[in-house]
Amino acid sequence: MNVSIIKIGGNVIDFPEKLDEFLFLFSRLPGKKILVHGGGILASKFGENLGVMPQMVDGRRITDRDTLDIVTMVYAGLINKQIVAKLQSFRQNALGMTGADGNLIRSNKRPVKTIDYGFVGDIQEVNVNLLTYLLEDNIIPVISAITHDKKGQLLNTNADSIASELATALAVKHNVNLYYCFDKSGVLIDEKNENSIVPLINEDIYAELKKEEVIHSGMIPKLDNAFAALHKGVNHVWIGKAENLLLASKGKLSGTTIEKHRYDLY
């Protein structure tokens, strides 16, 4: 089976018109597909309104009990259900889920090393049988950034990591393409210039651009997840602008493609 996994990021979710436009494009994408969504920006806003200030370290949210309640409400509730309702209006039979639903994603609370991330999960297991069953029945899983430990604890889990782990788990039996959609045209040399796209990136170029701080913050975990997926059998990994998803799915270069092999930039 060919499966497309699409992750949509916080900056698009934050703007209802951009999100609707993206969901329309997603609905036009042919074949079996899964949507993974974040919503970090909205969660931060809701938290601030309730007096719970966001704290991020290396692109990951420090998640105390109050923050866990907020992210559960925002990701698994508000955002997930709005996305599902919109997709239904486009005649897409979407099913909204967290990692706890159907035991879809089991994770462990991240152990405390130098930093205590609180209720943040590291993914251990994906229920591939459930995903396969849903996809075969033409149901579109819409998965939020909440997982569980199977002992009754919900855990906040980075949506880029969820997309990568789902892709890897499905790639054992299926042909999987992974698309990271966000608000920029791809990995950029100059973040202010949408035309400065790095069309192909391998680990050598990544290391160089990270050293030069051209790549920083949220792009670091995104690329780490992208390379991990590629090394574990995912067919194709792409990072680019949400509105270019259909072009990318047709193999037209409009963003950044992740490469396993050496590519000489200079």
Ligand SMILES: Nc1ncnc2c1ncn2[C@@H]1O[C@H](COP(=O)(O)OP(=O)(O)O)[C@@H](O)[C@H]1O
């Ligand atoms: N070289 C780069 N090219 C594009 N974006 C970059 C780069 N380096 C850092 N970034 C930042 O990474 C962010 C994307 O990461 P993140 O916010 O985690 O993604 P998402 O929008 O998918 O949640 C961009 O909004 C941008 O600010």
Ligand SMILES: CC(=O)N[C@@H](CCC(=O)OP(=O)(O)O)C(=O)O
């Ligand atoms: C542990 C952790 O950092 N979880 C993320 C989950 C949401 C997410 O990944 O949202 P974006 O894709 O919109 O950034 C967070 O709470 O920000």
